[in-house]
Amino acid sequence: xxxxxxxxxxxxxxxxxxxxxxxxxxxxxxxxxxxxxxxxxxxxxxxxxxxxxxxxxxxxxxxxxxxxxxxxxxxxxxxxxxxxxxxxxxxxxxxxxxxxxxxxxxxxxxxxxxxxxxxxxxxxxxxxxxxxxxxxxxxxxxxxxxxxxxxxxxxxxxxxxxxxxxxxxxxxxxxxxxxxxxxxxxxxxxxxxxxxxxxxxxxxxxxxxxxxxxxxxxxxxxxxxxxxxxxxxxxxxxxxxxxxxxxxxxxxxxxxxxxxxxxxxxxxxxxxxxxxxxxxxxxx
Amino acid sequence: xxxxxxxxxxxxxxxxxxxxxxxxxxxxxxxxxxxxxxxxxxxxxxxxxxxxxxxxxxxxxxxxxxxxxxxxxxxxxxxxxxxxxxxxxxxxxxxxxxxxxxxxxxxxxxxxxxxxxxxxxxxxxxxxxxxxxxxxxxxxxxxxxxxxxxxxxxxxxxxxxxxxxxxxxxxxxxxxxxxxxxxxxxxxxxxxxxxxxxxxxxxxxxxxxxxxxxxxxxxxxxxxxxxxxxxxxxxxxxxxxxxxxxxxxxxxxxxxxxxxxxxxxxxxxxxxxxxxxxxxxxxxxxxxxxxxxxxxxxxxxxxxxxxxxxxxxxxxxxxxxxxxxxxxxxxxxxxxxxxxxxxxxxxxxxxxxxxxxxxxxxxxxxxxxxxxxxxxxxxxxxxxxxxxxxxxxxxxxxxxxxxxxxxxxxxxxxxxxxxxxxxxxxxxxxxxxxxxxxxxxxxxxxxxxxxxxxxxxxxxxxxxxxxxxxxxxxxxxxxxxxxxxxx
Numbered sequence: 001x002x003x004x005x006x007x008x009x010x011x012x013x014x015x016x017x018x019x020x021x022x023x024x025x026x027x028x029x030x031x032x033x034x035x036x037x038x039x040x041x042x043x044x045x046x047x048x049x050x051x052x053x054x055x056x057x058x059x060x061x062x063x064x065x066x067x068x069x070x071x072x073x074x075x076x077x078x079x080x081x082x083x084x085x086x087x088x089x090x091x092x093x094x095x096x097x098x099x100x101x102x103x104x105x106x107x108x109x110x111x112x113x114x115x116x117x118x119x120x121x122x123x124x125x126x127x128x129x130x131x132x133x134x135x136x137x138x139x140x141x142x143x144x145x146x147x148x149x150x151x152x153x154x155x156x157x158x159x160x161x162x163x164x165x166x167x168x169x170x171x172x173x174x175x176x177x178x179x180x181x182x183x184x185x186x187x188x189x190x191x192x193x194x195x196x197x198x199x200x201x202x203x204x205x206x207x208x209x210x211x212x213x214x215x216x217x218x219x220x221x222x223x224x225x226x227x228x229x230x231x232x233x234x235x236x237x238x239x240x241x242x243x244x245x246x247x248x249x250x251x252x253x254x255x256x257x258x259x260x261x262x263x264x265x266x267x268x269x270x271x272x273x274x275x276x277x278x279x280x281x282x283x284x
Numbered sequence: 285x286x287x288x289x290x291x292x293x294x295x296x297x298x299x300x301x302x303x304x305x306x307x308x309x310x311x312x313x314x315x316x317x318x319x320x321x322x323x324x325x326x327x328x329x330x331x332x333x334x335x336x337x338x339x340x341x342x343x344x345x346x347x348x349x350x351x352x353x354x355x356x357x358x359x360x361x362x363x364x365x366x367x368x369x370x371x372x373x374x375x376x377x378x379x380x381x382x383x384x385x386x387x388x389x390x391x392x393x394x395x396x397x398x399x400x401x402x403x404x405x406x407x408x409x410x411x412x413x414x415x416x417x418x419x420x421x422x423x424x425x426x427x428x429x430x431x432x433x434x435x436x437x438x439x440x441x442x443x444x445x446x447x448x449x450x451x452x453x454x455x456x457x458x459x460x461x462x463x464x465x466x467x468x469x470x471x472x473x474x475x476x477x478x479x480x481x482x483x484x485x486x487x488x489x490x491x492x493x494x495x496x497x498x499x500x501x502x503x504x505x506x507x508x509x510x511x512x513x514x515x516x517x518x519x520x521x522x523x524x525x526x527x528x529x530x531x532x533x534x535x536x537x538x539x540x541x542x543x544x545x546x547x548x549x550x551x552x553x554x555x556x557x558x559x560x561x562x563x564x565x566x567x568x569x570x571x572x573x574x575x576x577x578x579x580x581x582x583x584x585x586x587x588x589x590x591x592x593x594x595x596x597x598x599x600x601x602x603x604x605x606x607x608x609x610x611x612x613x614x615x616x617x618x619x620x621x622x623x624x625x626x627x628x629x630x631x632x633x634x635x636x637x638x639x640x641x642x643x644x645x646x647x648x649x650x651x652x653x654x655x656x657x658x659x660x661x662x663x664x665x666x667x668x669x670x671x672x673x674x675x676x677x678x679x680x681x682x683x684x685x686x687x688x689x690x691x692x693x694x695x696x697x698x699x700x701x702x703x704x705x706x707x708x709x710x711x712x713x714x715x716x717x718x719x720x721x722x723x724x725x726x727x728x729x730x731x732x733x734x735x736x737x738x739x740x741x742x743x744x745x746x747x748x749x750x751x752x753x754x755x756x757x758x759x760x761x762x763x764x765x766x767x768x769x770x771x
Contacts, residue, residue: 241537
C-alpha cells in the first residue's frame, strides 16, 4: 500500500514554542531548481521583538547554570543532531541543491563543531580569565561573562553548518540568541529548533526566525535590549547601515564573513565581557 | 564664620610651588619628533582654579591631522614595526623612568591645568603613569605568551583620544599598550587639559624615541573627528562620554578599523547593613569625591540598606564637613576645582533638576573661592530610580542616595541603567560579596574598596559603557591581531 506523505508545517521557534508569524505571512521555500518545497513562516518586526523578550527572560537562568551543566546540555544536542542526520541531509539536498554525500559531510561537520564548542563551557573562563597581580593588598580576578542577548544573521550558505558555526559559540558562555535563519535554506534551521525543543535547552535560550533578513535585522540592530549583533550572513544586506544603527546602543557587532565561520576561540570571546573583581585582603 | 576666624581643623596654606615648572609661553603640535606650528587658531590653556592663562597651545586642523597620521605611518613602516620586541620594551622602560624622574613637575602641571588636588596627582595619577609604562614595557617581547592567539601582530597606526579628567594617566593607558604591541600613535589630549601631554612630549624626546612613533595634536571635536575618520588609521581608542562614543562607533562602521571605547558610567556603590561602616564611609567619599567626581567609574549612586540609611547619611555629612576645598596646589586640599565652566554648568543644571524633581539637597559648608570653577561636595537624599540624578552621569561631586531592603533589590537597582562600568559592594560577608558580584552587570567591581586602579588589572565596561578593556593582559588584545590573515 502506498503512503501519501504528510508534509510538515515549518514554523518559528520563540520562547520554546512553535508559533506561526503573528503577521500571518509565509514565503515559499523551493528546491535549487525552483520546485515548491514548503511555506515557511515569514517573521515580522513583532515576532522579532517577541523573540528578544523571550531571549532576555531566559538569560538569567541559562547564564546562571553551571558551566558543567551547560556543557552537558549542549553535548546532548550533538547527540540528537546525530540521530536526525538523515533528515538534515534530505533537507539540505533539496534546498541547497547539493549531493547527499556533500550534505552528509556538512551535517557531520556541524555535529563536530557543536561538540567542539560544547566542550569549551567549563574551560573558556580558565583560558580567557586570570588573576591579576596588583600592587596592593587585594585579591583581583578577571573572568569572562556572557554579553547578554545576541542577535545573529546566520550564514546564507551551508544551512545547518553555517547556523551551528555561529550559534554554538554564542550559547556556550551563557548568552541567549535570536537567530535569523538562511532565507533560501531555512528548513534545517527549523528542524534544528525541533532538536533544541526536545533537548534540555530551556525555552527562550535560542529563538529562530525564518523570513527576510533584510526586513527583520534592522529592528534587531536598533533594539535596546539586544547586546550584540553577529552579521555573519549579512553580506548581501546594507550591513554598514546596520552597524550604524547598532551604534546607537553601542552593541558589539561582528561584520559579515563568507561561508560558515571556522571554529575559533575569538568568536567565543567576542560575545563575552571581562569582569574584574577587586577583593580587599585584611592586613594581619 | 568669617574667613579670618580659625578652627582647629584649619591648616596653614601649604602650596606646592609652581616654580618647578619650566613652561614655554606657547606650545606647538608634536609631530614627527618635533614641536611644529598648527594651522588652526591657537587656544589658551587656563587654570580652572584661577581662570588665569597658563600657556598658548596650537590647534590642529584636518591638514595637521593628516601630517601627524603620515608621520605615524612612516614611523610604523620604517622603524617601529621592524624593531624587536625587546627594543620596543626598552624604550618604554626609559619612558617609565623619565616619568618617575620628572614626577613632581608632571604632578604640578597636572594640578595646575586640570584643577585636581596635588595630593591626587602626586600620589595617584603620576605614579600610575610610570607603573603603566613599566607594566607594558615588559609585555613588548612576550606577546607570543599573552594567550591572544597565534602570531600576534600590531594593527598599524592608532588614533587615540583621551579625556580631561586624568589627562596624563589616560595618555599612559593608551600609549603604553599600543607601543608595546608595536603600533604607532597619534593622540589628541582634551582641549581643556593639553599641558601634561606637551611635557610628556619632551620626555619622549629625552627617551630618544624614534620620531613619529608618538604624535600629539591638540584641538577640539573637529580635530578628533578628522583623526578618527582618517583613512590611514587602523585603530581607534577613545575614552570619554557615551554620546561621543556613539558618534565614533557610527563613523567607523564598515571601515574595518578596530575600536575600543571607554565611556560613561553611573556606578552603584552598595552598602549592606553588615558592612564595616568606618571603611565604607571612607570608601563612599573616595568613590564619588575623588577627583571632584570627574571619574567615569565614580560611585555616584549610593545604594544603602534601608535600616542603616540614617546613620550612613549622618556620618557622611560629618565626614564631608571636614573636607577642604580650594587651591589644587595646596597639599592639604581634598577637593580641587571643577575642570571647566562648561562642566560646572552641567553639574549645576543636573543638581537643580535633582531638587526640582523632589530630592533633598545637602552641600558641605565650605567657602567657595571668588575666582575659578568650584562646586561644594553635595549629597541628595530621597532619590528615586526615575530621577535624572539617578540616571544621568553628572561627572561631578554629587552623590545620589537610594535605599534597598534585600540583596535582590540592590542588584536589580544597581543594574537598572544602560551603563555598566563599575560597582562597589560593602559587607563583611565574603560569600555575599561573591554572590552579588556575580550578578552585577559591570566591568569592574570593588569589594570593600573603591576607585582602585592598577596596570595589571583590566578596566572597561558592559553595555553602553563601551567595549574593550584597558590594563592587564586583556588590554593588549585591543592593539593586536592574530592568526594567518595579513591586513
